[in-house]
Amino acid sequence: MGNTIEPAHPASEDSHITYRSGVAARLAGLSPETLRVWERRYNLTQVERSARGQRLYSAEQVRRLSLLKQLVDQGHAIGVLAPMSMDQLQELAGAAARQPKPQGPLRLGVIGANLARRIAGSGRDGLDLVVQQHWPALDQVALAPPDGDIEVLVIELSELHDSAMPLIVAAAQACGGAAVVVLYRFCASATIRALRAHGCLAARVPADIGELLLLCRSALAGERLPPVQAPSAPPELRFDEHALFTIMASGSGLKCECPRHLADLLLMVGSFERYSAQCASRNDEDAQLHNELGRAAGQARAILEVAMERLARTEGLPLPAGIAKGDAGKKTR
Template sequence: MEHQASSEPQHVSYRSGAAARLAGLSPETLRVWERRYNLSNTERSERGQRLYSAEQVRKLSLLKQLVDQGHAIGVLALMPDAQLQELANAAYTQPDAVGPIRIGVIGSNLAKRIAGSARDRADLVLEYSRSQLEQAAQDAPNASVEVLVIEQSELHDNAVSLIAGIKNRWGAVAVVVLYRFCASATIRALRAQDCLVARVPADVNELALLCRSALTGERLPPQPPSHLPDIRFDESALLTIMASGSGLACECPKHLADLLMMVGSFERYSAQCASRSADDAQLHSDLQRAAGQARAILEAAMEKLATAEGLPMPPTTRL
């Protein structure tokens, strides 16, 4: 049984594992939230386990919903329950932008992509185009533009003041900033200027969704995790390799297996680590992806080493 009745009739209390699952959280995230933000005044069982009421579980579920929308848990934890519910309700009453969106583009590559995707850009009307930020900073605003899209593949902090100046010059126009590589501090600085900041989308349809989000003032939806390489050596297979003999005079198989276990553990940790903000969530996603890529490189080396030395291979590995 994952729930336990208290001494009060009809009162059901849930242990932390069940409460986390019902709220859509991992147990690790719930523990971090409780430790950092003291979210709920939980009761304790005779054995000292936390017990959550149904109302507390509903609050945890509401917090999870709001964090997924991009709100910072550190801010949410300070809000009364009624304010949290109002914030959640606002997401369902936000008016949608309708009709084609008139955009201006700063960035030669993006303008070319839009021009070459006429069949896929029915939601976008290109009203203005410049290749450089400096050009746009000198131009008079185009009154027809609803959303100004700025593309900078390598977005550095020295562009923040220039983009802020362009945004102020263009007044109430919504601004979307796209990048491929950018520091978290630069992203935070641009978001503080009310810019919607995102990675360069794969196709023009995604750009239309970003522009519509900028128009309605919505936060970006949570990004689905990017595909990570499949695990070829689980911990059981690595422990088997570490216990096996090798013709090598050194202990390279053992050391490599140990490295793989550490990298794999960090990959899993990054996936479950609690985030205090949207930037934290993005950082942990980047760390998880980097660890997964490092794991794949080390696994390829382990496969080559195991093949050369006749070490035991996991059944699912195909050579």
């Protein structure tokens, strides 16, 4: 009975046909589970309810769900689409339909110390991406302005704060009409909203280069619409991001991928540690909380670094210069 059309005909207010959620999902091409998740997270539609409390969707609401499904299948994020009006969704769908098929690899401008290396080392996954120009840091764009035809500017900042906004806007302006993708590991919601207001697509750092390609194509398709107290001294950093990416790129005699997984954990914990230390605090209590979070992350990082050093020594993986120099000093004594 759950998959039947239910005409809504209470005496005073029912001159239109409505559909139960299971039928609405099927008509829109969604699974009922996906529809429930979308409704719970994004409150997509103001639906009616039957006398027994079942959600009832109008034909117009089903058309909206179908359009959302179509755009999500094209690579757009449901979180960006959800607040948009029907007119905006139809305009975006029309723009995507008029968008010419991709011709050759995307030409990128990349800001970030490690992203260009990831793309270069990604093999087949990176064939559709070409790094036209690379800047290790945001403030270096002004020193070496873009000199190529960049289609997408990709900015990677592990901990993204409001203080980076002026530099991001300046970099985007320097790249002219390029679409802008900003990647982060930790970022406040207000900063993400500000990025979207400036026409940027903001997303977490993708796990693989294939996901990055989808993000870049989404940005080109038009998905750029808007809709403290200092912590105590953390344990000394022994493996910086460069050292961890070097280990991830090195071969290992292990059949498993423990070095890469452990390096990835250290990147995430280290990023959260720095984010907690820099996070804007609303009040003294909030500042104390971030201080405690930063200390806890620092302690976790220190434990994982000990494990990483042992793994690196056992497998003959490259050690950071500071640790290797310490070994040399011990041998001379």
